[in-house]
Amino acid sequence: MTDVLTPVLTDNWGDDRSWTLDSYAARGGYEALDKAFAMAPDDVINEVKESGLRGRGGAGFPTGMKWGFIPQDNPKPKYLVVNADESEPGTCKDIPLMMASPHTLVEGVIISSYAIRANKAFIYIRGEVLHVVRRVQRAVQEAYLAGHLGKNIHGSGFDLDVVVHAGAGAYICGEETALLEGLEGRRGQPRLRPPFPAVAGLYASPTVINNVESIASVPSIIAHGHGWFSSMGTEKSKGFGIFSLSGHVQRPGQYEAPLGITLRTLIELAGGVRDGHELKFWTPGGSSTPLLTAEHLDMPLDFEGVGAAGSMLGTRALQIFDDSTCVVRATLRWTEFYKHESCGKCTPCREGTWWLVQTLSALENGQGSEADLDLLLDQCDNILGRSFCALADGAVSPITSSIKYFRDEYVAHLTEGGCPFDPARSTAWAGQEVNA
């Protein structure tokens, strides 16, 4: 039996100066690199395929298969781009990973670039996390000085340069083709597909884009083998992942576990929801994944389990809200976020998210009638699946799911002429003697 928690990526986070090369190397860091160099690049790809690793950035596409799509007969240079834009509301795993152990990511970048035969890799970090940018810059610098980057790495004949690139504030740049636009110095608006990044990505060259946690998982897979990795997790969702609990639990934080753990177990480990309160609703994988409720506590948190419940595993961003929280307020705030972050390229999303905010604000203020709920669902219908990228699909998720589970609460806003909740009761300091 696998243990309940399986620290791999988080295992060294408590070490003294864990972000330094010395600390990382003392634990065998950069040894997986030599193992990879002793293999043919295609064998590295196969190892990752066999492990069953699926993308940790939200979509869950098999990582090894993605690497296999790179057309090696294409004479253009190949690129690896690490998506370190982490901006999906609720998602907070890549940032602590890069803060505590940037070398895990750098080693993963080298092995992954070797596998896809890229000699240049980019780490695109959202700009609003200064110290994380510093730590990754330093790790890359240390890796160059130690000969893990640059020319003829470890005598393998393989060359790799890594550029750390800071973004400038735009949620949409987490979407992989918008990220490429940002990385080409343009407005971050998604690209039409095809062509797909694997064929024509950065500078129209074959490009692999992977999430930080996906790439950071690669050194351990190479070090311990695909069988080790796939001994964790469930049938189709292999391996470990970082589960991020936030909100109304006693001990919010990062819990690394095999895929398939349940929220019930995680909340138990986190000391339960706050005293005197009950779980009301939660997001399994960020705000773009439909809300779930207490009836889903025992559902396995893997791609299939959450999908079967009508939501998505996403980024395992478990935002927990107890019964002190108004679901309409929560939904309106997320909707305002999507409206603000809509890149403006397509009409259903640009105009649609604006209308959603209008309708929801009125409802939150107790204005309108129950028919407006159906209007809201209609508006969602006109956006879902009709927009250019998945941002808009994510925008309607909180609305449709909250109406599905909490229609009565919307109606209560209308009958009571406003929000029946006291926002002071949901704060971190509620019940304590802190002057708000």
Add this chain to the structure above:
Amino acid sequence: MTLTTETYDELRAIGARYPEARSGLLPMLHLVQSVEGRITPEGIEACAEVLGITAADVSGVATFYTMYKRRPVGDYHVGVCTNTLCAVMGGDQIFSRLKEHLDVGNDETTEDGKVTLEHIECNAACDYAPVMTVNWEFMDNMTPDAAVGLVDALRDGAEVHSTRGPRIVTWREAERVLAGFPDDLADEGPAAGPASLVGLGIARDRGWTAPHPDTDAGSGRTADSKQEAVAQADTGRAETETKQEEGSDD
């Protein structure tokens, strides 16, 4: 004021990091902010000149990204996360208390030019909610009182430390690091905050670990074909992105 030749050299150095210089535009604009205190017409001209594109092109990019400011920013950019989770946990109360205390609105700067207040979106720190930032360094687990104490300390010129980072530098100095010119502060601050370590702590207490490296479950291959992978891949969001891969077939 026109930019110095030194700044022009640095702008070119940023471009030279990339196979195509235009890729450097985002960091170049960070450098402009560090030198000019905001995105100025002169800064836009300089980027355009260095990259051989029009000022309108540069301007179009600068206005797309929220970290670029057209109005002067104070020494300290203070962010309050008011995305849903932080808002519910008290971010809304913190933000309104600060607006009142500093007598400014959103995205405005105090009269002494010290503090610019802005409500920000989820900053990937939800396990430390409610979260604030100063010049994009984390200030975790804030309260309205702590927030007032923080901005007062900043305005008094006291040395302030991030809860998960180094001593706070000025906004212009921070922008220089984002432009890719590191300062020497990477080794300051902790490896991780307490919330980042809770799961690890529990695992250590209970003796839980990942399986021994010799464990072998055989092949874990989850999908053998693109079609199967698409069928298996997570719904909604995944679809638009996984379907892409079908197109890269042959």
